[in-house]
Every structure is written in C-alpha cells, then in structure tokens.
Amino acid sequence: MTDIQELVTGLVEKHGRKRENLLPILQGVIEKERSVSDFAMVEIAKQMGISAADVYGTATFYSFMDTEPRGEYVIRICKTITCFMKGKNQILLALEDALKIKLGETTPDRKFTLLETNCLGWCHKAPAMLINDEIYTDLTIEKVHEVIGEYKNK
Amino acid sequence: MGKHMLKRIDLIFKNEHDTDAILQKIFKRSNEDLINDLIGSGLKGRGGAGFPTGLKWKLTSEAEGDEKYVICNADEGEPGTFKDREILSQVPHKVLTGMAACGRIIGAKKGFIYLRGEYNFLKPDLQKEIDNFHTTLKSLKSDFRIEIFSGSGAYICGEESSLMESMEGRRGEPRNKPPFPTEIGYLGKPTVINNVETLAHAWTIFKYGPKKFRDLGVQDSRGSKLFSVSGDTPVAGIYELELGMSLQDFVDDFGDGDTKAVQVGGAAGFCVPRKKFRETAIGYQGKLTGISLPTGGSMMLFNSSRSMYNVLKNYLEFFEEESCGQCTPCRVGCQQLLEGVEAVKRGDKPHHYLDKLMRLTETMKLTAKCGLGQSVANSFSSIVENFREEMIY
Secondary structure, eight states, X not given: OOHHHHHHHHHHHHHOSSGGGHHHHHHHHHHHHSSOOHHHHHHHHHHHTSOHHXXXXXXXXXXXXXXSOOOSEEEEEEOSHHHHHTTXXXXXXXXXXXXXXXXXXXXXXXXXXXEEESOOSOGGGXXXXXXXXXXXXXXXXXXXXXXXXHHHTO | OOOOSOOBOOSSSSXXXXXXXXXXXXXXXXXXXXXXXXXXXXXXXXXXXXXXXXXXXXXHHHSOOSSOEXXXXXXXXXXXXXXXXXXXXXXXXXXXXXXXXXXXXXXXXXXXXXXXXXXXXXXXXXXXXXXXXXXXXXXXXXXXXXXXXXXXXXXXXXXXXXXXXXXXXXXXXXXXXXXXXXXXXXXXXXXXXXXXXXXHHHHHHHHHOHHHHHTSEETTEESEEEEEEEESOTTXXXXXXETTOBHXXXXXXHSOSOEEEEEETGGGSEEXXXXXXXXXXXXXXXXXXXXXXXXXXXXXXXETTSOHHHHHHHHHHHHHHXXXXXXXXXXXXXXXXXXXXXXXXXXXXXXXXXXXXXXXXXXXHHHXXXXXXXXXXXXHHHHHHHSHHXXXX
C-alpha cells in the first residue's frame, strides 16, 4: 500500500463512506499533501464507491483544493478590491522578489507556492495574505521580506 | 462626528459571558414564547437577504421531519465583509447559544458551523469553545451538538442551497427554489440556516427581550447591525450601528472628507454616488422615504483618487471567477460584462456598447438562477449609470 492509499484509508475510516464526507476527506489529503493528485482522487473514488469523475468534478470546484502539486507553504495573496487599492501589486512584486518565482509558480525546492486568491476577509487591514492557514495583514514590502525570511528558516 | 439621530450601539461585542444562565432561561420558556419574541423583535437575517428570522424558525419548527438541522453560515466571502470572523473570535458563545435555542425550538439535535476555508485559523479556539458549550448543554440535559464544517474557498457557498450542496459532498451549486431549506434542507431535512450575526442577535433578544432590539432602528429595519467599513476611510474596522441611517450620516462619520462613492453591500451590492448620499438609507426595503439599501454589512468607501472603472473591473473579475458556472446567464454574462467594459475602455467598442451591457444585466437579473448572477447586475448597473464617463475615458 502506498502512502497516499494509507492516508485515504485512514481518512475514509475516520469520516465514513457517505457522500457528505467527501469534502473533509479531500481536505485531509490537502492538509497532508498540499494538493490532491489524480491518484489520490481515484483512490478516494474507489474507497467511497463513487466515480473518479465525480470526485474530480467536486475537488476542482473549490479554489483551495489544489489539483496541481504545491509547495510545503502555499502563499495566497488577496487580490480583491481593498487589497488592490492598498497596494497588493507591490506586495506581489515583493513576494516574487523574496521567493525568486512568479505568480503561480513553486520554488525549485518545493517549499513555497505563490498564488492569488479572492477576498480573505481582512479588508480593514489590507493588504493581506494567507500562508497555509496563517493570516498576515497590513503588509508592507519590509514585512513580506521579514515573514518569508522566517519561513525560509523553518 | 455628525449630529444625526441614529447612534452607535454596543450589544454584540458587549462582554457578557453568562451562557449557563441564558440557556437555562431559554430552556425554561416555551417554544412559542421564544418564537414570538423573535418575531416581535423584528429581526431580519443579517447575511443580507433579510428574511424574518422568527418566521424562518417557526416554519422549520412546523415542517415535517424525523431529523432537522441548524446551520450557522460562516462562509463570509462578500468582498468588504469581515464582521462574522470577529463575532466568532470574540463572542462565539453568543452564536452557539443562538444555535442551541434554535435547535430546541425546531427540534434539531445537530448544528453545523460552515466556516469558510479562509478562516481555518479560527478552528482550534472555536472547537474549544464548542467543547465547553457541550459540557454546559449536558448539564442542562440537552443533547444538542455542534460541529464545524470547513469550506474550501468558494464564494457561492455563502448562498444557502450551495452551502448545503457543499456540505453534502458536491460542487457548491445553487438548488432550485422552492423548496426552501425550511422544508427540504441539509440531507433533505428541514433546516434553519442563519448568518453568524443573526444568531448573535437572537442571543441579545433572548437575554433582554424583544423591545430593546425593536426600539433600535426605523420602521421596517429594526435593530442594530454590524458594519464592516473599508476602503478610503481613516477608521476602517467593524462598527455596530442602528439600521436606517442615511448614507450622508454614515459618510460624515466614516469618510475621509473626499468620499465620492460608497459601495453598499459589497461587490454584490449597489454603488451610491455623492449626490445621492442624502436620499439613501441603509436598511431593508420598506416604506421609508428615499431609497433603502440592504447590506450584509459591507461598506466600501471610495474617494476622488479612485477610478471607478478599476473598481468595477475588480468586481467583475471576482464574479467571473466565483460564478459556479451552472447557469448560462451568470457564467457567460459575467465574462461578457468584463470583456465588454475592457473593450469600451480600450476603444475597441463604441461608448453605446455600455447600453448593450446594461441590457445584459437586465437579462441576468431576470434569468440567473441565484443571487450571485442576479447581483452582479447591481454593482455593474449602479457603477455604469453613475460613473459612465469613467468607464469610457
């Protein structure tokens, strides 16, 4: 049994095989792997008794369910109006500079992935970004370099 | 600060932690009494749609079903809205109490908090709060239980039927209505879905009685409401205000002295230009003089340094991505509106192409399946109507 198969088995046992448990199971895979691969989706489908197309169709609907490989830390910078007004583009440039990658890319060491996202709900403290589940607000170029520096040393 | 009649309120975040006493008081009273209090208070849903809360609970309590559910909608995704996160981090016990009261009244044993994925960092503290709450419920001999269900980043899941589809393990696409969740909701069972803030207000009403709530606000817009204030304002943040205040009063208090437009109700709301601040009130549609705009709480201010074209383009990009794609008016409509304004701005289309796009918004209002497709039209038509020259030059 591969690691992914074991992971899926554990999640299916924990949550149950009913359809309403599909999201928590997919989320469990994402939490561990940062993305859900085709192999994982087929395995989930087999174990839950639904079609792989159905699992794929559901997973790809949600923006936080990445189906492409992602880094250990997924950085999502908010691009919605207030963050845009408060300098999100400069923050994005600072992130690209700090990580030496472009938007949508993953660093060669697979540590960071840089993405944009829609409203994070911190419009009064814009610009904001999420690194995995951690929120960072009132971003400045200095703060971005500081935060990324800390993650690089993790 | 302006010298207007409607004032700032401190009910939701007021530091009151007597959960046991409130629950005891609630559980001693009859369901009918509690529903009458809610109806009497005039509380309407605080997510933005404004359906009377007492009536929703009453309908669900009367619906046939061996199982029923209470869902707290914490999928706060409207651009410009951030109040629910603050309620869940500061006064979660009020929300949980509101859910337990609802559970008792409608006959549900289970409640869910549908928490947006972007707020996952709230989960550990919220779970602790739920665990403590369960202990209190046990001591009061209630077997009502609450679980957190995480969303995964989809704006449409704030729409109640999409939220339930998502909870059932499917794509978050809206269902046809009717039937309404009060009859056929989560897993086909009668379900109450309320916004986080609505449940917190229910707490206030059960604690202080309906009069205290009803005495706030005006006519058809009773009570206080949390507003998420952002954009060009020196005091961005969350404020509890009476409903019914004029937009001019709001701008006097929260503007930077140069406010040219306020977007009421987020990207799905209405854009009000300076010349209409006085005649526009913030509240639900009713018999008020002038225009009364509903809002889930998002109030975005723009000053004269902002291009309303950029604002509209950002909204349209948001909607184009967040449309679930199920119905054509919304899926294609959002794309066409975005491509259309870009083409006009570039000069690839003549000015009067904007009129065609306005007609498209009319079609979307009439034919889109859910609130998302219908409300894209609101921000589009109000911005294009009031700032047409900014779309062109």
